[in-house]
Each structure stands twice: as structure tokens, then as C-alpha cells.
Amino acid sequence: SFWFKRAPALCVRGGGGGGPRGREVGAGRLVLAMAVRDSPAGICAEAPGLRSVASNPECRGAVVAPLEGPEAPAPAGARGGARGHWQLAVRGCVSAVQATLSLLLLVWQVDPAHSGFLAACQLLASATLFSQWHTASPWMFVARAVPSFARCGFSLHLAACGRRWFWEECDVVGWQDERRCFRVLHILAALRMFLNGLSLVLQFCLPDRGVTAGHGNEQLLCRGCVRILGVPLHASRGVLKVAVLTGTRFERSGLEVAVNFVRCVLISISSWSLWRQWRDTGTGPANVTSFLEENPPSGSNGCQVSEEDSSDTG
Incomplete structure (x- = not known):
């Protein structure tokens, strides 16, 4: 078989991300767009010339392989020159806003023993998301798992x-008064953060x-x-702070x-x-190389490959 390289990439319009829905294979200076017509990716391969080349029996046997190195196209879900999916930037912005809220609570002296650490974890998560959006580095999964496990410890x-500094004596009375329901919610929040960190590690190990x-x-x-489990957790906290703690010495502020x-x-x-990222980052059509089955005979019709443009891989 032959490995074709240094072929110019065909432009892709729209599509998902993570993995391109079309793959390029070059034959000399010729590019074949290997995608199902009318697929969601919107591959620009509707020209009759490209379809006739792809269906030419003389071109069978080429190995489908993505371009690598500086000539490799960015994932279809990347935007603005970034290498990662654009939803990473969306979540980076969300984490930054979450950190801003935590800093606001810290300034307002709401649980200063934990609000500062929570803001630091959220800022770190935001930084790793933006970094992964820009570089597509898989190590950001590990870096982002660290604040998740740290937040698990804070919740425990x-x-x-309770709202004590780490070096202070624990307030165990909270398990016996009206604050008990909040202690239970903290345990559930710790489990949620542990599962979030575990998921990040698993995605790094099993990409x-x-x-x-x-x-x-x-x-x-x-x-x-x-993540969505955090909605009932925070909604319950907000409702219970009003319904249970109002009028007590533990009453919480409106902020x-x-x-x-x-x-x-x-x-x-x-x-x-x-x-959305899970839905968008599929590999595209399951079988796009059914017409590439046989070794290509040397011949004309635009499919002969020179030695300088191919290498024999056995």
C-alpha cells in the first residue's frame, strides 16, 4: 500500500469538532474528499471532478490517513485559530464567572474559610479550559481534575x-441543629466533585x-x-437557607x-x-473508504504516484 503525503487539505465548512468528519488522501497533487455526500459536515466535495476521481477504479488501494504536522487542519469544532473545541472556551468563561461569584462572597465575608479556596479552584479550572481550547493538550484533563478533587475535600x-478554618476545632453541633440538612448536601456535593474529577482522569486515560x-x-x-446534579444541590441550598435559617442565628444574607x-x-x-461537545465530536461517517480496497496499479488517468510523493509501507 502507499502512504500519500504533503497533499493540500480540502476546505471543510461547518461540522462538528474533535475529529474531522472528512479525511484527506493525496495522490500527487490530487485531493480526494472522503466523506458521505450530504453529511452534516458539509464537505465541499460536490464538484463532479472530485467525485469522478474518487470513484475511479485506478485510484483504489490508497491508504486513508489524516495529515500531520503544521499542514494538518485544525479540528472542525475549533474557532479563531484555536486547536481545541470551542465549547472548552464556553466552559472556561462559565468557570471564570463562578470564580467571580466566589470572590464576591469572600469580599462579603461569607464563609471566608472556604470561599477563597473555592475561587482559586474555579480560576484554575478556567485557566485549564482556555489552555486546552488553545492548545488541545490532553494533560489539561489531569490539571483540571486536581481542583475537582480539592473541592471534594473542601466539601467534606x-x-x-462547618464553616471553620482547617486548623480550628470542628463544629460538630451542626449535625444536631437546623444546619443538618446543609451538612448532608455538602456530602452530596463532595461525591459530585469526586465523580467529576474521576471522569476527567478517565477521559485522559481512555481518549x-x-x-x-x-x-x-x-x-x-x-x-x-x-454537572447538572449541581442544579438541585444549589437550588436546595437557596430554598433551605430562606425556609429553615430565616429568623435563626444562622440566617444567611440575601446575596x-x-x-x-x-x-x-x-x-x-x-x-x-x-x-453539545459530546454530540459534535464524533468521527463522522462510519465507513468512508469502501472504494479503497485494492492496491493501485501503476497507470495513467492522473493516479500514478512518483517516488518523491509516496513511500512504500509494505
Whole structure:
């Protein structure tokens, strides 16, 4: 078989992301667009010349391979010169807004023992999302898992000790008064953050797991489901702070309650972003190379390959 290289990439319009829905194969200076016509990617391969070349029996046997190196096209879901899917930037913005809300609570002296650490974790997550959007580095999954596991620890500390600094004695009385329901919610929040971090690690270790022609890595779907669980958690906190703590010595400010409900909206956007990326990052048509079955005979018709343009891979 032959490995064709240094072929100019065919322009792709629209489409998903993560993996291009069309692949390029070059024969000398000729480019064959390997995609099903009328596929969602909108490959610009409707010219009769390209279709006649792709169906020419003299061209069979070419190996379909993506271009690599500086000539490789960016994923179809990338925008603005970035290498990663644009939904990474969406979630980066959401995490930045979440961090801003946490800093606002810190300035307002709402749980200063944890608000500052929470803001730092959210800023780190936002930075890794923007970095992955720009570079498509898989190591950002690991970097983003770190603040998730850290937030798991913060939530467990809140459940066990309440709003105390880490070096202070735990307030175990909170399990016996009206704050008990919030302690239970903190345990559920810790479990949610652990599952989020675990999902990121699994996506780093198994990047092709569950990827099909119609959707991307299964962990995007799982993480979207884990994220959306934060909506009932924060909504419950907001409602219970008004219904249970109003009129007690633990009464919460209106700002703190409002932040809980704003977080519900932001979490919903983040979950939608993950589901959208999962839907968009499939590999495209399941079988686009059915007409490439035989070794190509040397001949004319524009399919003869010179030694300088191909290499024998055995």
C-alpha cells in the first residue's frame, strides 16, 4: 500500500469538532474528499471532478490517513485559530464567572474559610479550559481534575466541621441543629466533585472510549450528567437557607441566597456545553473508504504516484 503525503487539505465548512468528519488522501497533487455526500459536515466535495476521481477504479488501494504536522487542519469544532473545541472556551468563561461569584462572597465575608479556596479552584479550572481550547493538550484533563478533587475535600470539611478554618476545632453541633440538612448536601456535593474529577482522569486515560461516528468520548456525556446534579444541590441550598435559617442565628444574607440561584444557571450552561461537545465530536461517517480496497496499479488517468510523493509501507 502507499502512504500519500504533503497533499493540500480540502476546505471543510461547518461540522462538528474533535475529529474531522472528512479525511484527506493525496495522490500527487490530487485531493480526494472522503466523506458521505450530504453529511452534516458539509464537505465541499460536490464538484463532479472530485467525485469522478474518487470513484475511479485506478485510484483504489490508497491508504486513508489524516495529515500531520503544521499542514494538518485544525479540528472542525475549533474557532479563531484555536486547536481545541470551542465549547472548552464556553466552559472556561462559565468557570471564570463562578470564580467571580466566589470572590464576591469572600469580599462579603461569607464563609471566608472556604470561599477563597473555592475561587482559586474555579480560576484554575478556567485557566485549564482556555489552555486546552488553545492548545488541545490532553494533560489539561489531569490539571483540571486536581481542583475537582480539592473541592471534594473542601466539601467534606464543610460537612464535618462547618464553616471553620482547617486548623480550628470542628463544629460538630451542626449535625444536631437546623444546619443538618446543609451538612448532608455538602456530602452530596463532595461525591459530585469526586465523580467529576474521576471522569476527567478517565477521559485522559481512555481518549477513544465510546467514540462513534455520531458522538465523542463517553466521559463528556457522563460529566454533563454529573454537572447538572449541581442544579438541585444549589437550588436546595437557596430554598433551605430562606425556609429553615430565616429568623435563626444562622440566617444567611440575601446575596448568598442569590448566588446559589445564579450558580444554577451557570451549571446548566456548563452541562449543556458538555453535551453539545459530546454530540459534535464524533468521527463522522462510519465507513468512508469502501472504494479503497485494492492496491493501485501503476497507470495513467492522473493516479500514478512518483517516488518523491509516496513511500512504500509494505
